[in-house]
Amino acid sequence: MSSLNELSITEAGKKLAAGEITAVLLADACLAEIEKRNPSLNAYLEVFTDVREQAQTADARRAAGESHPLLGIPLAVKDNILIEGRRAGAASKILENYVASYDATVIKKLKDAGAVFIGRTNMDEFAHGSSTENSAYGPTKNPHDESRVPGGSSGGSAAAVAAGMALGALGTDTGGSVREPASFCGVVGLKPTYGAVSRSGLIAMGSSLDQAGPLARTVEDAELIFNTIRGKDPLDSTSIENKGPTSREYPARGSKGRTLKIGIPRKLLEKGLDADVLQQFEKSLDTLRAKGYEVIDIELPQASLALAVYYVIMPAEVSANLARFDGVRYGLSLKGESLIDDYAKTRGDGFGAEVRRRIMLGTYVLSSGYYDAYYGKATAARAELAREVAGVLQNVCLIATPTTTTPAATLGEKTDDPLAMYLMDIFTVTANLTGNPAISVPMGTVTREGKELPVGIQFTAAHGDESALFVAGKLLQ
């Protein structure tokens, strides 16, 4: 590794602990890279003005005897995670000038650990998108090829980590928003078990689907951030107790002398998958076989419906969650001819086109006469899907697919066709619907127009079994 901003968190942590470097030097290295690359990449919406002060504080804490592995580590934070006293806007005009009045629980935990927050990163507005093109502040570009998208919605966080503008980052994942950009930018992205990480202080999208998760350069780094931010929180009643490395033992656990199995839902890979992406996937499976895993075919018949189920449940929850943005207490507030006109004008102007589209769709599927046909059916299919995945994970410790069917698309390629954009999430939405933890780990590159573009492999494990994801992920590094 040539420069400090390209170190993994684990490496940087060791150097900090040994006194070879300081948090200020690390922060400076990231800030220098931001100055060079952020103007064209647009990964950060704001770089905080007190980064060096934060780093000095971290150095002082270390001098006073503290030693958390994240102490003094510069991290980027997605714009939908609240940090007290700082702007937070979910990349939306409706929250222009909004300043957070409290810390998200994940932020509080990272502050306790001594992490340094570099800035807030770009995203699809309210996390609605898979390319970071739906931001009210312009798209983020992929550091591997600036004519391409970084993925989304945590595209700014993924690009910041991939380009050495932060050592790690926080994103949020409602249908793949951490894993898909991780795949496109060549970094690691984790969507924890639903409830493993508190949602308090995240700007909500789909409350039964949302989880905050780390983006990092190595699986060890992602694990380190996850272990720091997870835990039950009285401010989020859907959070669950989770402390130990693994909460469940499986019949297939290697410790009992049996082979660890990975299940591949082959039917899902038959259509729409680029040949070279599939080739990289098979290569990764070969590596895992060589390390002692048994790879078997599995059936997940309900999973082919997952995307349809997701695009009913998610907009329904979006339409409810975004009802709070009415211009009365904070954010953009426009005056119309009547009270209802005030709301409609504020929301019509403040929300971007994709957000308006999802609110409309959610309002439709929840409206009387359609509720049973859409939301009711989707909820039932979701429960079936969860049972199916849980059943499969009794026999295998992991389910693997490519994270995406293709590498990153070019900017503008899918912006005119919402359905084509939604199809980007085909492999990632299942884990959100079922609450299972899932990770995207780089599995090499494919070539498009002379450029090497990263692609990722996705592992899904049983609830609470993030450690199975980390074990397999580390073998592919």
Add this chain to the structure above:
Amino acid sequence: MISREEVLQLAELARLKLDDKEVEGLQKDISGILEYVGQISAVAPQGATSPQAGEDAPLSAASFGSRNVMREDVPRAEGDGMSGKEEALRTAFPKKENNYNVVRKIIQKDE
């Protein structure tokens, strides 16, 4: 395709002001998306409401059986939650007067 009137009614329910061009676009977009998600109506999953109980049931309420989570009905301590954050909340008001949030009069006197 869903009608212009339906889109306008949804927009009213959703409190969104839309221009004519967007209404037209949404008729097309929503119809296309509904056609895609309509595949869920073809399946009739059963037993959807009965949670899978037993020791193998995941802890999460996301998709299996949900359960209520209660907290003790006691006042939060000073400094907990939003107490002490009044000034920050007031600063965010779009329009304020003497520390009050100024909002539009809702109940009008009958003429």
